Amino acid sequence: MSQHPGPNAPTMPSDVDGDISMFDRFATTAAGFVSKAWFFMLCVLLVLLWAPSYFLLPDVDTWQLIINTATTIVTFLLVALLQNTQRRADDAVQHKLNAIADGLSDLMGHIGMESADLRRDRDELRAAVGLEDHESAK
Known part of the structure; x- marks a missing residue:
């Protein structure tokens, strides 16, 4: 894989730090938890339990305040x-796309040395995704 010098170089998947913060781990676990069908059914159950509490509470305002606050x-x-x-998933996809674009650019550079059209297409690809020029090992 090619090296990208400079602070504005795109981040490649191999450059991504594997350390995940405690909050990120918690958010991932919570997202997995709340995306299950049984969690949705639990929410429906809570609404079904809340609805008849109308008869137990002194007024409608208190009854509505409970569900509005909770939700x-x-x-x-x-x-x-x-x-x-979602942000972390988007970042991961972007890192992978950068690596694909870099690999495609390198391939276009190796096979298109004599084709002006391919060199121009390679330059357009690199400009479109923000890849910097780098030294190749010729």
């Missing part, structure tokens, strides 16, 4: 966790 808190926390896992 707002859960939604707020889940959005933060799921956004974390």
Whole structure:
């Protein structure tokens, strides 16, 4: 694989740090937990248990406040966790695409030395994905 010098070089999958923070591990576990069908059924069950509490509470405002508060808190926390896992998934895909583009660019460079069209296409690819020129081992 080619080396990309400079601070603006795209990150390759092999350059990604394998250390995952405690929060990232928690977010991944939580995302796996809440994406299961039984979690959805648990949420439905909670709503079904909440609905008849209308008859036990002194007024409708208290009854509505309970479900509104609970759903707002859960939604707020889940959005933060799921956004974390989505961002990391997007970053991983981008790293893989950078590696593919770099490999394709190298291949185009090796087989297209005598073709002006292929060299131009290679330059367009490198510019489109932000790959820097680097020294090749000829």
